[in-house]
Amino acid sequence: MAKHINVALIGNPNTGKTSVFNRLTGLNQKVGNYPGITVEKKQGTCKFGRACKVHILDLPGTYSLNASSLDENVVIELLLNKNDKDFPDVAVVVADVENLKRNLLLFTQIKDLGIPAILAINMSDRMKRKAITLDIPLLEEKLQTKIALISSRKNLGFDYLKELIENYNQLSTKPCLNASRISPEYFDRLRKAFPNQDLYKLWLVITQDVNFGKLDRNELKGVASFQTESVSNLKRLQQKETVARYQFINETLKQTLHIDTANAKDLRSRLDRILTHKVWGYVIFFGILLLIFQAIFDWSAYPMDFIDSTFASLSEWTKNTLPAGDFTNLIAEGIIPGLGGIVIFIPQIAFLFLFISILEETGYMSRVVFLMDRVMRRFGLSGKSVVPLVAGTACAIPAIMATRNIENWKERLITILVTPFTTCSARLPVYLIIIALVIPDTRVLGIFSLQGLTLMFMYILGFGAAIFSAYLLDKILKIRSKSFFVVEMPNYKLPLPKNVIITVVEKTKAFVFGAGKIILAISIILWVMASYGPGNFNDAEEIITNEYASQNLSEEEIEMHIDSYKLEHSYIGRIGHAIEPAVRPLGYDWKIGIAIVSSFAAREVFVGTLATIYSVGSEEEETIKNRMAAEINPVLGGPLFNFASGVSLLLFYAFAMQCMSTLAIVKKETNSWKWPMWQLFVMSAIAYVVALAAYQFLK
Amino acid sequence: MVITIASLKKGQRGIIKEFSIDVVPLKLLEMGCLPGNEVSLVQMAPFNDPLYLNINGSHLAIRKETASKIEIELI
Numbered sequence: 129m130a131k132h133i134n135v136a137l138i139g140n141p142n143t144g145k146t147s148v149f150n151r152l153t154g155l156n157q158k159v160g161n162y163p164g165i166t167v168e169k170k171q172g173t174c175k176f177g178r179a180c181k182v183h184i185l186d187l188p189g190t191y192s193l194n195a196s197s198l199d200e201n202v203v204i205e206l207l208l209n210k211n212d213k214d215f216p217d218v219a220v221v222v223a224d225v226e227n228l229k230r231n232l233l234l235f236t237q238i239k240d241l242g243i244p245a246i247l248a249i250n251m252s253d254r255m256k257r258k259a260i261t262l263d264i265p266l267l268e269e270k271l272q273t274k275i276a277l278i279s280s281r282k283n284l285g286f287d288y289l290k291e292l293i294e295n296y297n298q299l300s301t302k303p304c305l306n307a308s309r310i311s312p313e314y315f316d317r318l319r320k321a322f323p324n325q326d327l328y329k330l331w332l333v334i335t336q337d338v339n340f341g342k343l344d345r346n347e348l349k350g351v352a353s354f355q356t357e358s359v360s361n362l363k364r365l366q367q368k369e370t371v372a373r374y375q376f377i378n379e380t381l382k383q384t385l386h387i388d389t390a391n392a393k394d395l396r397s398r399l400d401r402i403l404t405h406k407v408w409g410y411v412i413f414f415g416i417l418l419l420i421f422q423a424i425f426d427w428s429a430y431p432m433d434f435i436d437s438t439f440a441s442l443s444e445w446t447k448n449t450l451p452a453g454d455f456t457n458l459i460a461e462g463i464i465p466g467l468g469g470i471v472i473f474i475p476q477i478a479f480l481f482l483f484i485s486i487l488e489e490t491g492y493m494s495r496v497v498f499l500m501d502r503v504m505r506r507f508g509l510s511g512k513s514v515v516p517l518v519a520g521t522a523c524a525i526p527a528i529m530a531t532r533n534i535e536n537w538k539e540r541l542i543t544i545l546v547t548p549f550t551t552c553s554a555r556l557p558v559y560l561i562i563i564a565l566v567i568p569d570t571r572v573l574g575i576f577s578l579q580g581l582t583l584m585f586m587y588i589l590g591f592g593a594a595i596f597s598a599y600l601l602d603k604i605l606k607i608r609s610k611s612f613f614v615v616e617m618p619n620y621k622l623p624l625p626k627n628v629i630i631t632v633v634e635k636t637k638a639f640v641f642g643a644g645k646i647i648l649a650i651s652i653i654l655w656v657m658a659s660y661g662p663g664n665f666n667d668a669e670e671i672i673t674n675e676y677a678s679q680n681l682s683e684e685e686i687e688m689h690i691d692s693y694k695l696e697h698s699y700i701g702r703i704g705h706a707i708e709p710a711v712r713p714l715g716y717d718w719k720i721g722i723a724i725v726s727s728f729a730a731r732e733v734f735v736g737t738l739a740t741i742y743s744v745g746s747e748e749e750e751t752i753k754n755r756m757a758a759e760i761n762p763v764l765g766g767p768l769f770n771f772a773s774g775v776s777l778l779l780f781y782a783f784a785m786q787c788m789s790t791l792a793i794v795k796k797e798t799n800s801w802k803w804p805m806w807q808l809f810v811m812s813a814i815a816y817v818v819a820l821a822a823y824q825f826l827k
Numbered sequence: 828m829v830i831t832i833a834s835l836k837k838g839q840r841g842i843i844k845e846f847s848i849d850v851v852p853l854k855l856l857e858m859g860c861l862p863g864n865e866v867s868l869v870q871m872a873p874f875n876d877p878l879y880l881n882i883n884g885s886h887l888a889i890r891k892e893t894a895s896k897i898e899i900e901l902i
């Protein structure tokens with residue numbers, strides 16, 4: 129029978145844990161969520177020869193076993209729960225050779241839990257440059273463990289690491305220092321109250337309650353209520369514990385680690401002098417943002433056009449090849465365009481994550497947080513929120529996925545909730561056509577085009593709405609989260625291509641298979657509603673042919689009138705009619721109503737839908753524009769698209785959550801329907817009220 | 828006047844004095860900010876907040892508010 133080993137990868141952030149995980153598992157990995165919470169769960173498998181299968185769980189990076197965030201809590205919940213199916217047979221603690229002192233703190237804690245632990249000292253390729261020497265045998269003896277000196281960059285030491293994992297049952301489970309000596313008297317009491325339990329485990333359960341909150345999934349329920357010390361005394365004990373651990377580590381490293389500072393070369397301080405500079409730091413950061421923006425806005429247009437036309441021809445081909453009928457229509461007009469609507473996002477997602485993973489890998493992202501913290505903090509956002517907010521100007525989908533990098537859940541949630549306010553590229557066609565229609569083509573001060581200024585105003589409005597609602601949400605949302613701020617500033621490194629590629633592939637897959645299902649389902653529903661209808665709908669051809677029989681129209685024109693008639697009498701058309709009373713105070717008629725309902729699939733569909741209703745064959749902007757300009761308001765007379773209704777429509781699109789794909793991705797990222805529904809209702813309500821006020825005021 | 832990490836100037840160094848756990852988050856201790864350790868200021872963001880520090884070889888950024896609670900002795 130094949131041997132099966134559960135391995136947990138544990139380590140401080142930035143020690144190269146992900147790289148080690150990628151080395152061990154390659155693309156054999158699965159990214160999901162821990163049940164009920166939004167912490168990413170990464171697991172993978174790896175075969176050691178034929179006889180041994182290893183399941184590897186990559187735990188969130190943590191500095192110690194005292195949790196202060198949901199991510200760190202996951203680590204403790206697992207390590208304290210022997211009954212968990214993922215409970216490790218052996219823990220591989222990844223450490224960075226340049227930060228051994230800090231990294232060992234966590235290692236000593238894990239040793240104290242009695243879990244067999246291997247110390248994997250990573251980044252060994254940097255030892256020469258930094259003039260570091262290690263006495264491994266002595267260190268192994270002091271720490272009561274086995275050490276693998278590895279480099280995930282150079283792929284060194286992994287065979288030995290695998291060998292250690294395979295023979296994990298030969299590892300010592302003795303603790304390397306005795307935590308109870310920080311207060312013998314307290315630990316005595318603890319021992320008497322729970323005679324059969326591991327003391328350090330008990331201590332962790334109790335302090336965990338003080339630090340973060342009760343553990344949910346734990347065999348030692350009830351221990352946390354063992355309160356014989358005040359909270360501040362317990363905290364003092366924790367401080368003592370940390371000091372004691374550092375003392376032990378300092379003594380150990382004094383004998384085993386040697387750094388020849390005279391020989392060490394330092395790239396960090398030179399780069400930091402520019403990259404975190406008060407002026408240059410910002411100039412460079414905005415340059416990078418501009419580049420990211422350019423990539424998702426401009427460069428991805430080429431693959432997107434290609435995807436668009438490929439799916440269009442595929443749909444055409446299907447229609448011509450399969451026997452005509454409802455089933456063919458469903459495939460050609462419902463499913464294929466629906467799939468196209470998912471694939472179309474891939475270039476933008478891939479580009480954004482290419483940049484983000486490079487920024488993370490190089491260590492630059494921490495500098496961004498450092499530079500932006502002061503500004504973003506005021507709005508309840510993180511320094512890292514800048515990237516999603518700017519990316520949102522191209523498309524909210526990749527932007528919301530990018531919030532994964534924000535560790536603090538409250539800041540992350542706020543960023544997710546406000547990002548859809550920023551003006552994404554799908555709003556652009558809607559804005560352009562309406563602006564061209566209702567804003568006079570004149571110049572302000574002789575140079576600035578008024579239409580251009582209006583467009584710019586729309587962008588500012590979107591960004592302002594995002595920032596302002598972030599500020600409100602920060603006040604409203606009651607979410608406990610880390611209130612203080614510590615960011616590690618890692619060394620600058622060249623990114624590992626393998627890590628970058630895996631990130632891009634994983635993110636793309638996550639979108640296609642996670643949010644994609646929802647997008648496909650909704651687009652099929654919308655298609656059915658637009659392509660079928662009750663009553664007259666089915667007689668469309670006959671009715672139109674009779675109606676226009678005397679007018680000698682070409683076949684094509686008849687066809688367009690039929691399409692228009694069908695849309696009006698389809699289910700969506702009925703909805704458009706039904707909501708007319710609700711949208712009339714905003715200055716719209718039922719046709720715009722239909723366009724609004726169907727553009728829920730994606731905002732840019734607005735223009736196409738109007739083209740169908742007005743029976744203009746092409747989606748050429750000029751043609752539709754002229755047709756729209758000729759449209760008469762059925763109640764008031766005069767042009768339907770005048771200044772008042774135009775502004776009202778612009779504002780409606782600025783605020784409304786008109787994008788099912790965004791809702792799908794928010795559902796995926798927040799792991800519940802609560803937040804996307806909340807977004808949908810609140811944003812639609814704001815859009816309605818603002819558009820109503822604008823129309824009533826301007827008309 | 829009390830000298831804290833927040834009063835450091837760029838390039839200056841100090842030794843962290845004893846402090847009470849009630850004002851300094853445990854996380855910071857775990858990252859190496861312990862009494863007796865050496866701290867120096869690497870860089871300040873605009874408006875002098877946050878501060879980019881080197882504490883005993885660990886490079887961290889913390890907010891001025893936290894920094895002003897940690898007393899030091901200049902060296």
Ligand SMILES: Nc1nc2c(ncn2[C@@H]2O[C@H](COP(=O)(O)OP(=O)(O)O)[C@@H](O)[C@H]2O)c(=O)[nH]1
Nearest residue numbers: 142143144145146147251279280281489621624
């Ligand atoms: N020089 C060197 N750099 C490495 C090594 N392993 C990882 N890195 C780099 O260290 C940084 C952090 O790695 P990552 O795996 O993301 O760390 P994590 O935060 O612990 O998951 C990245 O820039 C990696 O490219 C290594 O063995 N040697």
